[in-house]
Amino acid sequence: MGPQGQGGLTGECSLPETSEALDVLSEAVFILDDDHNIEGANRRFCEMLGLSREEVIGRKCYEVVHGTEAPPEWCPCEKTLAMKSPASATVKEPMLGDGEYLLTTIPFLGPSENVLCVVHTIKDVGAGAVSREEEREIAGLSLEIVERAPVGIIYLDRDLRIVYENPRMKEILGVPAGEESKAIGMDIRDVPSIGLAGMTERMAELSKGREIRGETRFTSIYGRESILRYVGLPISDAEGFGGALIVVEDVTEMRKAEEELKSSKGYLLNLIESMGDGVTTIGRDFIIRDVNRAVERMSGHTRDEMVGRHCYEVHHRRKSPCRPPVACALKEVLERKAPVTIEHLHYRKDGSPYPVEIVSTPVFDEKGEVSSVLEISRDITRRKETESKARQRMRELALLRDVNNALNRESPIEEVFEIITKGLTNYLGYDVSALYLIDPDREHVTLKAYSTDQRLVKKIEGLTGISVDGYRAPIIEGSIIHQIIEGREPVLTEDIAGVVKGNTENPLLKKMASKIAGLSGLRAGIGAPLISKDGVIGIIAVGSRKGLSEEDAQRLTTFGSSLALAIRKAHDTEELKRAYEMLERSDRLKNIFIDVMRHDLLNPVGIISGLTELLIEDEEEGERKDTLRMIRKNARRIGDMVYNAGILARLDSGDKPSFEERDLAEVIKEAMAEHAGRAAEKNMDLLFRAKGRHPVHANPLIHEVFTNIIGNAVKYGPEGSNVKIRIEDRRSLWRISICDRGPGIEDENKELVFDRFQRIERGPIKGTGLGLAIVKRVVELHQGRVWVEDNPGGGSIFIVELPKRGPKPA
Incomplete structure (x- = not known):
């Protein structure tokens, strides 16, 4: 997801001020609306x-850049407009010049998730196989690389807190x-004396x-002073701004060297020779006048092989000065003074x-005229690799x-x-x-999801008559699927x-295998196991038209382990949902049964x-009357049991109870x-004295x-006894x-009497074992206590204790 519409991006898309504000950028940048x-x-x-x-404002981008009447199939802008997320493509485009170019598109979204505009950048990434090799080399990022990086790396979360x-x-x-940084967990804007004002x-x-890019004087919270150059890379996710990666380089020594160059020519010469950065003096005529040893180390040329020759001939292997889209620092210095x-690409x-x-x-x-240019250069190969790999990891x-x-x-x-599959492509x-899971029979894998060009899917389905979905x-023993599992x-x-x-028993698929491979245009593919605590649960498979490496395979396997945990969690959630639904059905049946019973x-x-x-009342004393009394007793017992079961059902229903003031x-x-x-x-007395009101929220x-x-x-009390309250x-x-004054309760049974269906022997009289369970549940509902002595x-x-104001809110 691209950045949300904020500030200057509300209602329409425009970067600060005008298009000229983009002129400071070294890369080619242009802005599109949602119609190209x-x-x-x-x-x-x-x-x-x-x-x-x-001549370019108001025209379609594909007319200007590609000379076509419609967007090319590989157009990253098309993907960005469709998916509302960044996209990129590396292409050869004659209208731009020789070599290959990296086209990157970033959407800016409005409050209602509509695309306000697309920022499109074009960068020359070299020629042919070289740039592809570089892309393969810098793909991915591991913790080890970050830890060993020669540049400082800071990760910020979406709230701009420093997390790493x-x-x-x-x-x-x-x-x-040996100490942890005091800045971890702090908002980068609030870190005291962080000094990164710029x-x-x-x-x-x-x-x-x-x-963002820039340079700033820096005083750390530990008192260290330095000059830092930084690049801030925003990371977008499905919710908008998801965090940032900041790459920081200490250029204190470089800047000190520049200052000292101004003070002493002799000291300058010594300093130039000892510097780790390259220093080159170039005349207005593009002729190299002098270089230091660092330039020799970086370029592989000796001083004698460079001095007296044109800079574009030595560093760019050209016969004339660099021209757009290749920037020329000397030209710009001469113009701006x-x-x-x-940033440049040297050879x-x-x-x-x-x-x-x-x-x-x-x-x-x-006379105040520019007579020559002093260039300080630094090989930033490792920094670029770190930045690229950091982007991949993010x-x-x-x-x-x-x-x-x-x-x-709980999607x-x-x-x-x-x-998962769309994320792997986008x-x-x-x-x-594609994502496959192993079937319960352990003899098949089933395609659960995939992401690719739907036109390719339709062509394959048309050729084979087989549906790709599911x-x-x-x-098959010996097949790639079998090897992976x-x-x-x-x-x-x-x-x-x-x-x-090799992964089908279908004769038609075997026959059409070469044609299907040709249609896909894939140069290589990787299948990696999805391994959870239960073992291999499936396979994640990817394909590329640019080729893949063993590094890609290992990175996909590591990434697949995280996906396997997520998939297992999703499965567990689904099973929990099903179990909960079964429990709800059982609970409904139980409630229906209790309602019918009541x-x-x-x-x-x-x-x-x-x-x-x-x-x-009409019967004389005798055996017949005793029988009637027994019938009445058991009828009451059945009635109490049914009534108590209904009360417990109400308590177990999970409905939120209401409380109001009552006189206890x-x-x-x-x-x-x-x-x-x-x-x-039974000739028993019930004794209770209470004066005034006893308010309670219940x-x-x-x-x-109290009824129970x-x-x-x-x-349980004997005839002629009393009950005191x-x-x-x-x-x-x-x-x-x-x-x-009943038979009492043994100490080991004093807690058991409150358990459901737990009836303790208290003489010849029998009960259901539900009454005191109801007492305990109701008292606990009020956050009170009940016990027996x-x-x-x-x-x-x-003894029952009840809060006067009722239970505290959860």
Whole structure:
């Protein structure tokens, strides 16, 4: 995803001020709207085409750059407009000049995710095989490379907090050996005395997705002073600005050397010879007047082979001065009469290219005219490799972040698979990607997702009559699929037809293998195992039309391990969802059963109880009346059981309970009234004294607490005994004690009595084991406590503590 519409990017796309603001950039840059119309362009772009700015503004980019009537198939701008994410392509384009060019497109998005504009850059990356070799060489980034990098590297997260500094960066900051940097975790804009004024003031630009470059005087939080040159590279993800990579180089010595050059000619000459950076003096006629030993080391030429020759002949292997799109520092210095810093590609004596950074400073004569130019050059090969590899690694991290975000959203697993394969093509630049998982039978792999040109897919389906979606490939012994799974190692191959032929039992596919390979245009492919804690679970496969290396294979395997963990997590989430759905269905069935039980059993039980009461009143004492009493007793027991089961179902439903103020004394009196009849039958007294109100925030179920405890006290208490109930004010709590004279409860059973269906023997009277379980659940619902103690006079004391203000919010 590109930068969001902020500041100057709200409503329409325009970089600060005008197109001329882009002229400071060494690369060719132009701005397009969402219909390929050029809205702005820098000087380098116009020089590259030999046109004026007025001649390109308003025209279609493909007409100007490619001389076509429509965008080419490989056009990165087409990908950017479709995917709303950066894209690139390396091409040969005669209209731009000789050699190969890297075309990069970056979208700028509005608040509603619409593309406001596209920033298009063009960079000469050398000729033919050389640039491709460089691309392969600098692809990927490992922690070891970052740790050994000769330049400082800082990673920022999306909030501009410093999350990582490599060892070289710690040296630049002056962090004592063995200590952690104090800046880790801090917002780079808030680090005290960080001194990066020139950089921190531009953090807003970086967070909008703009690359920043500059130089600043720096005083670290450890007191170290230096001069730093930096490049800030924004990293975009599906949510916009996802973080940044800042590459920092200490140029203190270079700058000191420049200053000292001004003070003493003799000291200057000695210094020039001892400098690690190259120093060259060039006349207005492009003739090299002198060089130091560093230039000899970098170029492979001797001083005698360079002095007296044209700089473009020595360093660029040209017969005339550099012209657009190749920048010429000497020309710019002569025009501006001011120092110029550019990045250039020089050639060694053996013909091999190497990137350099050149600071060109004018030397004035007594008339104030530029008589010559002093160039300080530095080989930045390793820095460029580090920057490129850092971009590659950050793209991998961005893809993993997109996958993780999808997992956190509990997205369907199919969506996770699609993010992975599209990310491999869009983020990492492969032309084809596919994800296969091993079937439960371990005899096939099934294609779960893929990303490539859909026109190619339709052609293959038309040729074979086989649908690509969900394709199942057999695991044939000796095949590449079998090698990857059994060997747990990646396989790199350039035999694309052999891959098709060797991994199928379909005669038609075997016959069409060469044609399918030709249609794909792939030069090489890699299959890497997806290894989780359960072993190999699948294969991630990629293909490229530019070729691949063993380094690509190892990097894909390492990356695949992270993807395997994500896929396993997605599978676990899917299984958890299914288990939860089954649990919900079981819970619904349970609730239906309880509702049926309550409605269909309570009614007949109530009828039985009522009729039995009438029969008992009319019956004479004797065996028949005793039988009726037994019927009434068991009917009540069934009714209590059904009622209690319904209460527990309500407590287990997960519904959010409501609480309102009640008078606790009135609740207790209501519970006593329910059992007054049974108490009278046993000649028992229920004793409770309470003056005034006893307010408590409680759920209506609080009534069940005292109904069950008082009911048990009456049930288990001997005839003629009493039940004493007392309420005490304990500041924020009410403590209620219910004392009975029943058989008591053994110490080892005092906690068990509150467990569901746990009925402790308390004489000949039987219960369901649900009543006290309900008591405990309701009391805990109120964030209170309930327990039982021995009554000194015999029996038990049940104690309940309830917060007066009800439970605290979760």
